[in-house]
Amino acid sequence: MSILxxxxxxxxxxxxxxxxxxxxxxxIGGDITxxxxxxxxxxxxxxxxxxxxxxxxxxxxxTAYAHQLAENVSLLVLELASDYEHIIATALTxxxxxxxxxxxxxxxxxxxxxxxxxxxxxxxRPIYAGNAIATVQSLDSKKVITVRATGFDAxxxxxxxxxxxxxxxxxxxxxxxxSDELTVSERPDLGAAGVVISGGRGMQNGDNFxxxxxxxxxxxxxxxxxxxAVDAGFVPNDMQVGQTGKxxxxxxxxxxxxxxxxxxxxxxxxxxxxxxxxxxxxxxxFQVADYGxxxxxxxxLPELESKL
Amino acid sequence: xxxxxxxxxxxxxxxxxxxxxxxxxxxxxxVKMAINPFCEIxxxxxxxxxxxxxxxxxxxxxxxxxxxxxxxxTALALGADRAIQIETDENLDSLNIAKLLQKxxxxxxxxxxxxxxxxxxxxxxxxGQMLAALTGMPQGTFASMVKVDGDKVHVTRExxxxxxxxxxxxxxxxTTDLRLNEPRYASLPNIMKAKRxxxxxxxxxxxxxxxxxRTKLVKVTPPAxxxxxxxxxxxxxxxxxxxxxxxxxx
Ligand SMILES: Cc1cc2nc3c(=O)[nH]c(=O)nc-3n(C[C@H](O)[C@H](O)[C@@H](O)COP(=O)(O)OP(=O)(O)OC[C@H]3O[C@@H](n4cnc5c(N)ncnc54)[C@H](O)[C@@H]3O)c2cc1C
Ligand SMILES: Cc1cc2nc3c(=O)[nH]c(=O)nc-3n(C[C@H](O)[C@H](O)[C@H](O)COP(=O)(O)OP(=O)(O)OC[C@H]3O[C@@H](n4cnc5c(N)ncnc54)[C@H](O)[C@@H]3O)c2cc1C
Numbered sequence: 001m002s003i004l005x006x007x008x009x010x011x012x013x014x015x016x017x018x019x020x021x022x023x024x025x026x027x028i029g030g031d032i033t034x035x036x037x038x039x040x041x042x043x044x045x046x047x048x049x050x051x052x053x054x055x056x057x058x059x060x061x062x063t064a065y066a067h068q069l070a071e072n073v074s075l076l077v078l079e080l081a082s083d084y085e086h087i088i089a090t091a092l093t094x095x096x097x098x099x100x101x102x103x104x105x106x107x108x109x110x111x112x113x114x115x116x117x118x119x120x121x122x123x124x125r126p127i128y129a130g131n132a133i134a135t136v137q138s139l140d141s142k143k144v145i146t147v148r149a150t151g152f153d154a155x156x157x158x159x160x161x162x163x164x165x166x167x168x169x170x171x172x173x174x175x176x177x178x179s180d181e182l183t184v185s186e187r188p189d190l191g192a193a194g195v196v197i198s199g200g201r202g203m204q205n206g207d208n209f210x211x212x213x214x215x216x217x218x219x220x221x222x223x224x225x226x227x228x229a230v231d232a233g234f235v236p237n238d239m240q241v242g243q244t245g246k247x248x249x250x251x252x253x254x255x256x257x258x259x260x261x262x263x264x265x266x267x268x269x270x271x272x273x274x275x276x277x278x279x280x281x282x283x284x285x286f287q288v289a290d291y292g293x294x295x296x297x298x299x300x301l302p303e304l305e306s307k308l
Numbered sequence: 309x310x311x312x313x314x315x316x317x318x319x320x321x322x323x324x325x326x327x328x329x330x331x332x333x334x335x336x337x338x339v340k341m342a343i344n345p346f347c348e349i350x351x352x353x354x355x356x357x358x359x360x361x362x363x364x365x366x367x368x369x370x371x372x373x374x375x376x377x378x379x380x381x382t383a384l385a386l387g388a389d390r391a392i393q394i395e396t397d398e399n400l401d402s403l404n405i406a407k408l409l410q411k412x413x414x415x416x417x418x419x420x421x422x423x424x425x426x427x428x429x430x431x432x433x434x435x436g437q438m439l440a441a442l443t444g445m446p447q448g449t450f451a452s453m454v455k456v457d458g459d460k461v462h463v464t465r466e467x468x469x470x471x472x473x474x475x476x477x478x479x480x481x482x483t484t485d486l487r488l489n490e491p492r493y494a495s496l497p498n499i500m501k502a503k504r505x506x507x508x509x510x511x512x513x514x515x516x517x518x519x520x521x522r523t524k525l526v527k528v529t530p531p532a533x534x535x536x537x538x539x540x541x542x543x544x545x546x547x548x549x550x551x552x553x554x555x556x557x558x
Contacts, residue, residue, distance in 0.1 A: 010469065067472070067474075069474065070437065070440075070446075070447055070449070071446050071447070074441065092468050093450065093465075093466075093467040093468045094467075094468075096433050096434075096449070096450075097437065097447070097449050097450075098437070099434075099437075100402070100433075100434035100435075100436075100437035100438045100441070101437045101438065101440060101441040101447070102441075103403065103434070103438060103441075104403060104406060104437070104438035104439075104440075104441035104442050105441050107403070108403065108522065109401040109402055109403035109404075109434075109438075109522040109523060110402065110403075110432070110434050110438075111523070112431070112432045112433060112434055113431065113432075113433075118526075122526060125431075126431065126531070127334075127429065127430050127431055127528075128319065128325040128334060128428075128429055128430075128431070129428065129431070130531055131324055131325050131326075131530075131531065132325055132327050132334050132528050132529070132530065132531070133528065133529050133530070133531050134525060134527075134528050135525075135526040135527045135528075135529075136523050136524070136525060136526065137523065137524040137525075137526050138522070138523055139521060139522050139523060139524060140522050172446070174444075174445070174446040174476065174477045175446040175447075175474055175475065175476050175477070176474065176475045177472070177473075177474055178462060178473040178474055178475050179472075179473045180469075180470065180471070180472050180473070181470050181471040181472075181473075182469045182470040182471075183469060183470040191468075195556070195557075219557060227486060230486075230487070231486065231487065236470060236471075237452065237466045237470070237471070237485075237487060238466070238467070238468055238469055238470050243428065243431065244346075244425075244426060244428075244485075244486065246468070251556045252550070252554075252556040252557065262324055263321070269534060272554075272556065273550070273554045273556045274534075274537075275546065275550070281539075286536065286539070287534075287536045288534045288536065289536070289537055290537035290538075290554065291537055291538060291539075291540055291546055291549050291550070291554075292537065292538070292539045292540070293539065293540050293541075293542075293543070293546055294539060295543075300543060303543045304543050304546070304547070307543055307544065307547050308547065308557070
């Protein structure tokens, strides 16, 4: 069997989640090709060629793919599709955007957000905010799949795959990139960090997130947030952890001033160790926390920072 | 211009679903159902475009059995002008939902189709993108801002690294994210008025589509449960536990 895996990147860095998606491809079993679609993305190609388990890296470096517009990338994948039984991408915003488009163009449905592989056509995926786990068999001849990276362990990066440059430029000419407003941060990516500290409505405003920063610096942590904190404008949207935000599973997750709604739990309850800091002893977050402390966060956070 | 808003009837977001003892599916008997929250945001956006004079008609469509008429009435109470129910007892795969919606797009010729980014029950996040592919339209997924500008629509999207703005040729597909708007509550007079707005019923079987299932649900199981841990009294104790018991910090 042949498997095409889409590499997630920003034209300069190959996202760590791709290493986990390749692990999912290995669990399916077959010859794995990694596709790098972008523009001026040589550093990504170099990184991709080192991913273990990958036999070939296909490179589509063209202005049409600079911003990975769904309309253009889906046409590219469609051109390549006949060589593969499985087409796989990470369930991050790029993959979630263009992959269902690929599926529909191929007249197949998609199996979204898988966390385990049962066999080459049967996959496990969380539904209902992770309150049920479905095992789904695809009846389509071609499988189009997105992978929840937290379900798989990253492959190593000491491989040496062949690099093949594609001479394809599929521009649908129906969409255009206008601008980006990206969040710049020195901290690790939420999806890749070993420690995540998140603030909720209890933080009261964006300024108070500084209280988390000192701790994050000491622990090398990424900073996340609940939907309530994002909706209130304390922090940007890309920090939202949960059912409809980012899914994380770090070694340590610290929830501060977060009540623990099912939609938030859906994004973090697979973390190895969970700590909750909340002044309400009845807050549901304590039901999933390994260590809870009933305290006012404005007292607890400065003390925690000083004692780390 | 017309806007089409596909809406899905789902479990109320406050309800924690239970798995049936025979692991065949989740148990939805006597569970509170509601319009999918992202679809509610989609209806609100369409109605605001109408109130702003950009849009002339808002059509809500839902695929499901008779009970989804309840959610269509909600959409009408929120300001949609008319509704279409595509009747089926099957739990259709996303691709088949998209194929049925494509038929409605062909009939109604909307300039904009606004869907939710994800249904909070099956959490697929794919129907809008599939409809875009089938109709050949561009797509602005996970929208936090939508601005119609002549023959284009500008969509600001919530992406992993922040926000991205793209320009799409109309007609186009938009899927909503949480920050697009805050849906209104339906007023009592509008709920009453909604009862008299047109709701057309069509049978899924009458569209001449092959709607054979593309997936088979093998089983549904409860997730692994986490044991609640302990409450520590002091920060010193917490730091000690993290260092020496959990060994997650050094
Ligand atoms: C346990 C289980 C597992 C499933 N697994 C899969 C699977 O792996 N692959 C698959 O293709 N299908 C699967 N299905 C079927 C599918 O999830 C839904 O039944 C179907 O309604 C498609 O919607 P969605 O939830 O996928 O929509 P999403 O793509 O998550 O929803 C996006 C938007 O599409 C619109 N929409 C969705 N459904 C409707 C509708 N019925 N009427 C009008 N608008 C609608 C709404 O605007 C919604 O906000 C599964 C169903 C179950 C119960
Ligand atoms: C469609 C949909 C999708 C959603 N998706 C997500 C998602 O992806 N992620 C997400 O997080 N939510 C999501 N939600 C929202 C979710 O339902 C909750 O509303 C949200 O998670 C609540 O955020 P919170 O815990 O910060 O706020 P609250 O529930 O208001 O909790 C605040 C907590 O802070 C505590 N607190 C207050 N002051 C202090 C203090 N001084 N010291 C210590 N503790 C204090 C309080 O005791 C309380 O427990 C979604 C909802 C819907 C409908």
